Amino acid sequence: MQTNNLITHNIPQDTAYFGSGCFWCTEAFFQRLQGVISVTSGYGGGFVENPTYEDICYKKTGHTELVKVIFNTDTISYDELLEVFWKTHDPTTLNQQGNDIGFQYRSVIYYLNETQYQKALYYKDQLTKANVWNKPIVTAIEPFKNFYSAENYHQNYYNNNPEKSYCKYVIQPKLAKFEAVFKHKLKQPK
Secondary structure, eight states: OTTTTOOOSSSSSEEEEEEOHHHHHHHHHTBBBBTEEEEEEEEESSSSOOOOOOHHHHHHHOOOEEEEEEEEETTTTTTHHHHHHHHSSOSTTTTTTTTTSSSGOOOOEEESSSSHHHHHHHHHHHHHHHSSSSSOOOOOEEEOOEEEOOOOTTTTHHHTTTTHIIIIIIHHHHHHHHEEEEEEEGGGOO
16 A cells, blocks of 8 residues: 555545654555545654654654645545544653653644644644543644655555564554544555
């Protein structure tokens, strides 16, 4: 299921940027949604130009692991992408998702315009008021600053490496839950 670097013309498109822990997991979720044209794993929001994975892990770069999601607005909305974002990670853990700990794993939405900002803020406020989680939501909602594609071996990672231990023991259980919840929004197998 390769969806990176696919260019589609004459389709109404928009772009969203989400950080919700390890981009391998996040990429696998969004790739499976109807209307998602491409998903690119990368780094963003920081102050170091053209960072590498090693920079992100071992140096202070200000970057977060992100996915860039290009989607067909006739098929899936930004609101639906936000629903996936909120339901597929824990937005109450600061700089952490499970055993992945560090600033690069923080929960963040980078918005491109006022509409995206208002929608992200609205959902965060509604989830806070509904007390969906026992702890406060720490997800940052920030203006888009920059995005750098991650190295090639990070792209389409789960689909290319399903037998690797991280994929089997971390991603697969999350993906099974995701597919059960969002089965009506999934791409049909080819």
